Amino acid sequence: MAKKTFQDYGREWLDTLVVAISVAMAFRAYFYEPFNIPTGSMQETLWGHHTKANVEKTAWDVFPLSVAKWVWTGSRTVEWKAPSTGTIRCIPRGDGYANVYVGLSPKAFKIPTDAIMALEGKFVREGEVFWKGEISLGDFVFVNRWKWNFFQPKNGEVMIFSTTGIGEHPSGQYLGADKKRYLLQQGTHYIKRMKARPGETYLLEHPIPGGPKSVTMGKDEFYACGDNFNNSLDSRYWGTVPRANLRGLGSVVFWPFSEWRIIR
Numbered sequence: 285m286a287k288k289t290f291q292d293y294g295r296e297w298l299d300t301l302v303v304a305i306s307v308a309m310a311f312r313a314y315f316y317e318p319f320n321i322p323t324g325s326m327q328e329t330l331w332g333h334h335t336k337a338n339v340e341k342t343a344w345d346v347f348p349l350s351v352a353k354w355v356w357t358g359s360r361t362v363e364w365k366a367p368s369t370g371t372i373r374c375i376p377r378g379d380g381y382a383n384v385y386v387g388l389s390p391k392a393f394k395i396p397t398d399a400i401m402a403l404e405g406k407f408v409r410e411g412e413v414f415w416k417g418e419i420s421l422g423d424f425v426f427v428n429r430w431k432w433n434f435f436q437p438k439n440g441e442v443m444i445f446s447t448t449g450i451g452e453h454p455s456g457q458y459l460g461a462d463k464k465r466y467l468l469q470q471g472t473h474y475i476k477r478m479k480a481r482p483g484e485t486y487l488l489e490h491p492i493p494g495g496p497k498s499v500t501m502g503k504d505e506f507y508a509c510g511d512n513f514n515n516s517l518d519s520r521y522w523g524t525v526p527r528a529n530l531r532g533l534g535s536v537v538f539w540p541f542s543e544w545r546i547i548r
Contacts, residue, residue, distance in 0.1 A: 316426040317532065319444060319473065322380035324398060325510030325517065326475060329442070330423045330537070330547065333380040333396035337417040358540035359420040366408040367391045374400035378469055380422070386414065395419065424539040425475075425547060427532040436481075442534035442547050443478045443508060443525070447471065450529065451522030468522055475534060476508035476518050482527075489513070492520045499524075506530070 323332040344353040345361045354360055370387020374395075377383060382400045384393040386408060395403075396419065408414045427444045437443065447468040468474065480486035485500045490513040499507060499519075504527035510516025519525065534547040 316535065317429055318424060318538070319427050319475065319534075320424050321422045321475060324515055325512050326442070326477070327512045327515075329477075329511045330425065330475065330534070331420070331543075332422040333398075334420050334422060335396050335399040335417050336420075337399065337402070337415070339416070339418040356540060357420070357542045358422070358424075359418050361416075361418045363413055363416040364393055366410055366412050366414050369408070369410045372403045372406045372408065372414060374404045376400070384415075421540070423537045423543060425534045425537050428535040429532040431533060432530065437478055437506070437530070437533070439478050439481060439484075441478050442475060443506070444473055444475045444531045444534060445506075445508065445525050445529045446531060447474055448529070450525060468517070473531060474508070476510050476516070478506055479509050479519070480507035482506070488520065490520075495520055504528070 321330045321332040324334060325332070327334075339361055341361045341363065343349060350360065366386045366389075368387040368389040370389070373385045374382045375385070376397055377394075380396060381394050382397050384395055384400070384403060385391070386393075393415075395415070399415065399417075403415060406414065447470055449470075451468045480499065480501050482501050482504055485498055486507050487498045488496070490509075491497050501507060501524060505524040506527065507519045508525050509518045509520065536547060537543055537545050
């Protein structure tokens with residue numbers, strides 16, 4: 285029997301790697317897909333990127349314990365000092381975070397958008413601590429991709445859907461309380477709770493100014509609302525979700541490990 289060469293071992297490892305990647309991709313595409321919650325629209329059920337202000341650092345925030353803390357809780361504690369004297373500017377990024385700039389400094393601090401109201405326009409001096417606290421990545425969930433191939437979606441289920449094509453045109457969309465029209469960010473995915481299915485009429489629990497008190501679904505239309513009604517850009521603003529946009533339902537929070545739970 286001929287002795288194996290490095291090339292033989294390399295081909296075997298490459299074959300194994302290709303098979304492993306193929307299985308992982310098939311599992312993601314047809315069974316369970318990971319998804320990170322970007323915003324707070326589903327709180328308290330699911331947590332997006334969020335902060336807790338004025339949290340002091342502990343021994344767990346010093347390397348290497350900080351790594352163990354991050355793995356277990358998905359959070360880190362920071363203390364940011366102003367790189368220059370000036371006014372704080374916060375620019376939302378569209379992913380649940382905002383870039384924070386101080387004065388004329390080009391340095392950007394990345395922080396969840398729930399903290400920017402307390403920072404925007406604040407005047408600070410160079411070297412001053414302008415924000416300290418805990419930053420959390422939010423919940424990572426597995427999206428069940430197969431169930432709706434065999435069972436009809438049910439009201440109350442947590443739905444993940446593609447935003448592509450929804451609300452692209454402002455005609456027929458409802459005005460928000462500030463008289464602006466709110467459209468979805470295209471080419472991404474949202475997570476909301478299903479409130480109505482095709483043919484059903486839904487009496488809105490929290491209607492918005494200028495919007496209807498009830499809505500009736502057409503063929504292959506679904507109504508989606510966030511659990512955090514006061515901070516949720518949902519079907520009340522941009523209308524219904526077509527069946528073709530459904531991707532699956534939230535099943536479990538798999539990370540952070542400290543927050544593992546079945547989604548209800």
